[in-house]
Structure formats: structure tokens, C-alpha cells
Amino acid sequence: MKRTIRIILANPLSVIGVILIGLVVGSAILADFITPFPTHRGTVVDFTNFNQPPGWPNIMGTDLVGRDLFTRIIYAYRISLILGIVVLLLAVPLGVTVGLMAGYLGPRVRFVLMRTTEVFLSIPPLVLAMSIMGVLEPTLINGMMAVTVMWWPWYSRLVYNLTLAEREEGYVLAAEVIGASRFHIMFVEILPNCFPAILTKMTLDLGFVILIASSLSFLGLGVQPPTPDLGSMVAEGARYLPDSWWLTVFPGLAILVAVFGFNLLGDAMREVLGTHQ
């Protein structure tokens, strides 16, 4: 723990990453207590105060129906983070299992699993997600499904490559000679040695999942109104540029802060866990 703190403090970028993600996650969790307008996350309409530029008490201005933009943004963070975490909780175990099996079990298993992975990887991610969302109803759950489907192959390829290297290690041979099951060798012997790389990628990816989910909702294929979402906020505001600039700039900055923050945090993780070698 002391070592972790020392490594993070040694790099100013890591400190910035920790602070940004602290702000994003903190505001998402404590949203109800931070904002004076918690009801503005929903279908509140206040035509006496619509489309106002940043000022007081609406520090980021108000949207087209008079809702506080700052409130909308921190609730959008909450949705984005939940979406990102759920996507990774689904995609990572799936990708990791496929990668371990492809890397450790025989050549036939490898052929089937890795060719499947490559098929998914070869489709441009946004196109894949868009076609899934085009078929399904645009809801939060379906959005998560769509992003998950395009995300697991990256983990299967990462873990596949790690497993190919680990299976040559003596401890795998030792476990085989002892007669341990293949399940034990894959999940108890090999997997823990892949954790640092997986955790680093997960941190980096949380930002990218939020970005992709925002892109989907920017195109109208993600979370639907009145649920606050950064992508759809940018899309709505884009029509009123440049006069009502705050409608797009603040949600856009919010996406930037989250993605940038998770990237810096991912780099910090890499240093702490020693994954960079």
C-alpha cells in the first residue's frame, strides 16, 4: 500500500488521473447530495429558466427545458460508470475464459476460439454496436449488451497471448506432472499471473467504454431521454451551436475528463503493477 502511494505520487500525471477519477466517481456516487436540483435528472420542465448560460445557481447553465446542466452531467456519470462496470463485468470473464482455453487447451480449441475472436475483432466496433442496436430496442440494457459483444474479444486476445507465454513456465509443467486438472491449471495457476495486465486494461477500458457508449447515444442508439446521458446531451445541443455553446461544451468536457482520467489512472496502474515490462 505504501509502495503504491509512493509510485503514484512520483508521477504528476498519475496524481492528476487519481484526482480526476476521484471527482468523477465521487460526484456520481454523491450526486444526490452535491446538486441542489436532484429532480432535474428526470422529466422536470421549467420554462421560466430554460436555455440559460452558465451563472448562479446553474453553474453550467440550463438545457432546453430548463433543467440544470451540472445536475444532468453528474447523473450521466452515474449511468456511464454503471454501464462501463457492467460491460466489463460481463466482457472480462467471457474474454478471459475464451483466452485461457484457446491458449492452454489443444490446437483445435484454439482454432475455433481464436478465429471466432478474430471475426468479432475485424468488424469495426461502432458498426457492430450500431447494427446490434439497430435490431434491438435502444435501452440501457441493450446498450450494455451491444458494447459487451464488441468488447470481450479484446480480452480473449490479451489473455490468449499471456497464456501462450505462461504455459511455457515451469510451474505449469509441475502442475501437469502432479496431475492437477486443466481447470486448476488455467484458473488457479495461470490466471493470477495475468491479473496485472487484465486490471490495467480494465482501467484503461472503462474510459473507452464510456466513450463508445456516448458515441452510441450521440447517434440516438443508446440510453433514451429523460435519462441523462453525455452522448445524447451533446447531440441535442449540437443544433444550437454556437449560441448555446454550454449545451455541448460541458457534456463534451465531461466525456473528455472521464476518458482522460481513466487513461492516466490506467498508466498509473501499469506502473504500480509492473505490467509495462
Next chain:
Amino acid sequence: MTAPLLAINQLAKTFHLESYQIHAVRDFTVDIWQGECLAIVGESGSGKSTVANMILGVYPPTSGQISFKGEPLGARRTKSQRRALQLVQQNPFSSINPSRRIGATLKLPLNVHDIGTKGERMARVEELLGEVGLPADYAARAPSTLSGGQCQRVAIARALASQPEMVVLDEPTSALDVLVQARVLILLNELRKKRDLTYVFITHDLAVVRNMADRVAVMKDGQLVELKPTHEIFDNPEHDYTRRLISASPVITEEERDMRNRLREGLAMEAVQ
């Protein structure tokens, strides 16, 4: 006469690579008797480790047969066959999983072969650590906190955990420095006597062979060129290759040998204490 513990009969292994084949082992026949230490020597690529891997069932032979206590060993080993044949590898840092505690590493063979009740296994792990000269509290340690020699002791303890009858030692000391080597060899000799083990000692270090082995099998290009009791191999090497192998190993004078033996006795005393 009784049957050998392990009978290797006309063993051969061919690896098929994309454009060519490698005959790693050809027509290798040897009987290994209960309680002996058979050294397999030869230069790199002579097929020593391939023989070891086939004995352990890592991969099946291309042709030929290995029998353990008169029963042929198939491609899929039974639990009791796996339990009886164990391995100590060359690189102790690679053979111990860096992300598991020493205790977990030593418990694996106990769990796989269902040795003792679950409650007894931790005590058994501590016993094993004691047997290889390590303190019992090492069970809670991470491998990264151990030296090469200590890791190799853990690897030996793991090999012994399943109470094997035969241990294949695949260059167990060549990654260690000289003093540590001597200690590990002393330990291996003690354990062999105490547990009545049979060793297959794979090495290219003839000084080690002289100290450990009862018989020596010399391999070259995948074939057995000479098989004799240790003193005969050194006194009267028949095959030209054996002669070259012996002449290539560092010569020690009688005085040097005496001094080394005195040092080793000292170390043995240390190890006992």
C-alpha cells in the same frame, strides 16, 4: 530376479516441425532399478530432457514403451502413476508459481492426490518444509522473497509431497551457484536414503554425476551410447564420445577433491544443525 521399477524399451520420439522432422530420441532402452540413481548425461540437444518428459508422461513416445512396476504406462496416466513419478526442474524461479504462496504450491499435490484430511494438510506442508531444511513459516511467504536455492528446496518438497517412488531430477542444480549446489546435492542424497527413492538424474555436469549416480547412461544425438556403473565410466570409458565428454569436464587433483570433501562434510554438518 525381480522386475525393474521402470523399464524403458526401444523408446523413440520424433518431433514433426513444419518442414522437417527431428529424431529427438531413438531406440533408447534402459532398466531402472528400485533405489538406484541413474544419471543420464549428454550435451544439449542429446535428448536427455525428452526422455525425462516421456517418463513423466508430458508427451507420449512416438514408439517404444515405458513400464512402471511391470505395467505399461499409457498416454493418459492414472492418478497413482502420476503420484509415483515426480519431477524437479532446472529453473526454480520458473517452476514455482510466482503468484501463489509457498504453502499453496506445496498443498497442490496433497489436494490432487487426496493425501491426509483437509485439516492435516497444512501441518503436512510444514513437515515437508522441515524435511528440506526450511522454516515452517515459509508456507506463508511469496516465492519472490526466496533465493534460488530455497526455491529449489521448495520444488524438492513439492516433488516429495505426493510420496513418489521415483523422482526425475532434470538438471536440478545447474541454475544454482556452487555452494548452494553442494547443499542441494547433499539434501537430495539424504532424502534418497531416508525415503528409499529412485532417482533419474539428468545433467551435463560430470562432477555431479560422480557424487550422485550409481550408473551412468551417456546419450548422443538421441541415442544411448554407453551405460555403465559410475566408476567404470570414469575409469574405463569405452565410447569415444564418453571419453571426450569426460575430458571436457574440469579435472580436479586428489588434494582439491579432499579439500572439497572436507568442505562438504562441514556443510552437511551445518545442514543437519
